Amino acid sequence: AQLDTLDMIVLAVILLGTAAYFTKGTLWGIAKDPYAAAYADANGHKAGKTRNFLEKMEETGKNCIIFYGSQTGTAEDYASRLAKEGSSRFGLKTMIADLEDYDYENLDQFPDDKVAMFVLATYGEGEPTDNAVEFYEFIKGDDVQFSKSEEAEDPEKPLKSLKYVAFGLGNNTYEHYNVMVRNVDKYLIKFGAVRIGEAGEGDDGAGTMEEDFLAWKEPMWSHVAEKFNLEEREAVYDPVFAVTERDDLTADSATVYLGEPNKNHLEGQSKGPYNSHNPYIAPIAESDELFTSKDRNCLHLEVDISGSNLTYQTGDHIAVWPTNSGLEVDRFINIAGLEEKRHTVIGVKGLDATARVPFPTPTTYDTVVRYHMEICGAVSRQFLDTLSAFAPDEEAKAEMKKLGTDKDYFQQKVSSQYLNIAQALKMVSSKPWSAIPFSAFIEGLNKIQPRYYSISSSSQAQPKKVSITAVVEEIKTENGHVVKGVTTNYLLALKQKQHGISDPDPHGLNYAINGPRNKYDGIHIPVHIRHSNFKLPSDPSKPIIMIGPGTGVAPFRGFVQERAAQAAKGEKVGKTVLFFGCRKRDEDYIYQNDWKKWSEALGDNFVMHTAFSREQKEKVYVQHLLKKAATEINELLEKQKANFYVCGDAAVMARDVNNTLADIISEKRGVSKENAQDVVKGMRSRGIYQEDVW
Ligand code: FAD
Structure with missing residues (x-):
């Protein structure tokens, strides 16, 4: 169809691939709006709300829908940012959509003058985020039935009217890097959908997620603008939420939320x-x-x-x-110029029918800052750019613009210093930033996870x-x-x-x-x-090998406690081998008494290997001990069909353990390193090699 007015254009943005944020610096958690679903059914579906996204777009006059699959809030944040930009820079009528809130049989009726965007995080071992599970099951299904499948002119290409863009959030320290966005992209293309521009991939492992996103979105907007004949205009800030101060209520009123989740x-x-x-x-x-x-x-x-x-x-x-913490809440409240009215009751409403307030209201400024906003997290460069319009003076405005647009300068002044938003604002100007609309904070900061x-x-x-x-x-x-x-x-x-x-x-x-x-x-x-898939074998007589340095030993404390209880009851329990590592035995060798107690029940079947990295000149880690025990490990895996578990640091340890195991297999079984890596991969896919890493 010919697209000649902005209003006709719907950006169907297929945001595939929000890769999970799993590094230490990452905020973990179920990102999804934890407050909005008090009356959800067992599947999280909200009563009385349509699950037909096309109907919703039609009703609300949208031409661009941004779907997100988010676990820790980042993908959701990127989706909101795309929605805002689409509307302020290109006049698109955008809405964001939690993948879990809709059904997808009617994707084949997506109007070709609209656009879909998919922002998809990959979670854990290449899994969809919790809110993307149903969508992913649908789109990758062997026998996907779209609503018009029966009468389709081109049954091979049911999605040919769907135009989309896609961005994934992943972590390269995981084997299944950005598989969500890659797979969803593949399935959509298989069904004939047309991607606009490149599918972007952000890498949390390299610490470049935000910059990857920023670098992806500019060319993406150019492609979208070209495809739909959009004209860029000077972006003006338009609040998403109306925040009204309520003189009729005080913080003591029974109906005012002071941090209660629902x-x-x-x-x-x-x-x-x-x-x-x-x-x-x-x-x-x-x-x-x-x-x-x-x-x-x-x-x-x-x-x-x-x-x-x-x-x-x-x-x-x-x-x-x-x-x-109160310290951070105060810092934020002060710099935002909200000191005087921190306990004033506010009502917050979406100015658009599709905007969802991410916390229950009426509430107070203090409550929102204390319980609902991730005020301590890393600052987004784009957000500083947005806030420049509300700087207390021209000098601060220029500095904010510079921070917002100069990647290296931002890195030097803000990221490398681990500043949070209040600290960053204060660094730029210690005058109160009272011109910033509170809506901008709600939009620009993640929900606390x-x-x-x-x-x-x-x-x-x-x-x-x-x-x-x-x-x-x-x-x-x-x-x-x-x-x-x-x-x-x-x-x-x-x-x-x-x-x-x-x-x-x-x-x-x-x-x-x-x-x-x-x-x-x-x-x-x-x-x-x-619930997780990180599980003991159902048969306790099966041997297990566990690698858990530091707090990575957490789930293995549970595993050993369980097997000790089984042994005490007279059950036959297999070999239980634990590799633990820490700095020094008299500093951070945790749970020593527990191991002792449980080894009494398990007897010789419990073997613990301990690596103390700082007790000698050469650093010794669990990987080294694993290598030393190569013969025993290989024998347990090959002959006794042991399960192998790794928990803890994803960035370095988990990868090293994977490679050490491949070396052991290569050496002990006389196969090439490459084949040994394949053996490990096979173990992973059969659930024999399990990881719980972050
Ligand atoms: P946060 O406030 O979330 O800070 C964490 C990190 O974020 C900081 O160290 C820093 O690197 C970065 N950061 C924070 N603020 C900024 C800033 N302004 N600028 C730049 N960077 C910043 N942890 C355990 O101890 N034990 C476990 O058993 C355990 N199990 C886990 C299991 C899973 C599945 C996952 C996903 C994580 C697990 N974790 C575990 C990690 C845990 O969830 C938390 O991430 C951890 O406790 C830190 O949380 P926090 O809120 O104290 O720190």
């Missing part, structure tokens, strides 16, 4: 089912410090889930919903208590700037409170530790459970 919680009846949309406010039954060194902390927590319907299986993950922890207990041994093993994050930059992990420092503060320690944090973080309206008093944290 209506049930506000009304004081925290009801299940508990899931990624509805956390359980769990008591922490016990908390302990695992390290003996003064300058580093590692926490062991026992989270009591007996008052909930939550269940877990050994190897699952628990998600913790964090709270920003729950963080995941590999459960370090066995569900057979303690079904109602979930153990967490978490190292407290703290980074010091060269010039002495300190970055404190959001969640782990909050957990540390809870532990201090439980132990009656008033030892204030050296950086004065001061958390609102009793939660909204004191609802988390008595040491509580909001949690949910995420």
